[in-house]
Amino acid sequence: QKEVEQNSGPLSVPEGAIASLNCTYSDRGSQSFFWYRQYSGKSPELIMFIYSNGDKEDGRFTAQLNKASQYVSLLIRDSQPSDSATYLCAVGGQNFVFGPGTRLSVLP
Amino acid sequence: DTAVSQTPKYLVTQMGNDKSIKCEQNLGHDTMYWYKQDSKKFLKIMFSYNNKELIINETVPNRFSPKSPDKAHLNLHINSLELGDSAVYFCASSLGPDVLYEQYFGPGTRLTVT
Numbered sequence: 001q002k003e004v005e006q007n008s009g010p011l012s013v014p015e016g017a018i019a020s021l022n023c024t025y026s027d028r029g030s031q032s033f034f035w036y037r038q039y040s041g042k043s044p045e046l047i048m049f050i051y052s053n054g055d056k057e058d059g060r061f062t063a064q065l066n067k068a069s070q071y072v073s074l075l076i077r078d079s080q081p082s083d084s085a086t087y088l089c090a091v092g093g094q095n096f097v098f099g100p101g102t103r104l105s106v107l108p
Numbered sequence: 109d110t111a112v113s114q115t116p117k118y119l120v121t122q123m124g125n126d127k128s129i130k131c132e133q134n135l136g137h138d139t140m141y142w143y144k145q146d147s148k149k150f151l152k153i154m155f156s157y158n159n160k161e162l163i164i165n166e167t168v169p170n171r172f173s174p175k176s177p178d179k180a181h182l183n184l185h186i187n188s189l190e191l192g193d194s195a196v197y198f199c200a201s202s203l204g205p206d207v208l209y210e211q212y213f214g215p216g217t218r219l220t221v222t
Contacts, residue, residue, distance in 0.1 A: 032208050043198055043213040044151065051208060086149065093207045095164055096141070098151040 002027040004091050004099035012105045019076040021102050023089030026070070032092030033065060033072045038101065039085045048074070049092075079106040111135050112214035114199050120220045121189055128185045129217045131199030139163075140182040141200040141211065142174060151198070157182055158205045189221045 003026040013019045025033075032051050036044035050056045050063040050072065062075040076083055086101040112133045121127050133140060141164075142154040156164035157176040171187045182199060199214040 034210055038149075043216050046210050046212065049210050088151065092209070094156065094205045095166075096153055096211060100148075100150055 002030065002091055002093070002095070002097040004089055004097050006087075006089050006099040006102045008100055009103040010105050011102055012107055013079050015079060015081060015106055015108050017079050017106075019079045019083065019104055019106070021074040021076075021087050021089075021104065023072045023074075023099055024070055025072070025089075025091050025097075027091065028067075028070060030067075030070075030091045030093070033063070034090040034092060034096075035061075035063060035072075035074045036088040036090060036098075037083075037085045038088060044088055047087075076104075079104075081106050081108050112199055112201055112212055114197075114214040114217050116217060117215065118218050118220075120222065122222055123189055123191060125189050126185070126187045127189060127219070128183055129197055129199075129219075131182045131184075131214055133180055133199075133201040133212075133214075135201055135212065137201040137212075138179055138204045139202045139209075140176065140179070141202075142182065142184050143198040143200060143213075145196045145198060145216075147195070155182075155184075156205065163205055186219075189219075191221050194219055194221045 034049045035047045038044045048063045060077045064073045088101045089099040139158045141156045155174040160176045196216045200211040202209040202211045
């Protein structure tokens with residue numbers, strides 16, 4: 001059974017800093033990886049997906065994938081208080097598996 | 109336009125009752141899902157339908173029965189509700205069941221069983 005692990009946090013960073021969120025997964029054959037943001041009381045919202053080893057950038061967000069280490073990360077540059085949310089890592093497939101999420105708090 | 113919608117948004121009911129949650133997507137997607145997010149915020153898949161056919165059926169009590177009348181709709185019926193069923197239920201959809209497709213979530217239905 002696929003497992004996805006994340007530090008539950010909370011991860012606190014000052015405004016303007018880089019927030020680094022990490023995720024590991026158990027199934028070495030996994031091919032697709034997704035980062036979702038979930039504000040309290042709201043639904044998960046897709047931020048980025050990544051399929052290939054290396055970095056993928058989209059605005060202030062960078063996803064990093066290392067399949068050899070079974071490791072995915074999300075970097076948020078110039079963090080803003082509005083980035084304060086729970087970030088969910090998910091491994092794709094017919095059976096999407098989500099990690100428990102990391103709560104990020106960006107302090108003004 | 110709302111891409112994935114769910115009704116109702118809130119549902120408060122007593123133990124033993126039967127209730128339904130409805131989901132609709134206007135994205136033209138073939139695959140729809142039901143997830144349960146419990147009080148610890150863990151998001152777990154329950155069911156998945158591809159083009160009206162059940163393709164994922166996780167270990168869920170058989171009091172839960174999904175139905176997909178067409179590929180744009182996926183409903184969830186729950187019989188004999190229990191206290192432990194209290195959670196937020198999310199519907200989601202994707203282009204297809206392929207491993208590379210992302211999923212888009214509805215706003216959720218908060219079910220409270222008293």
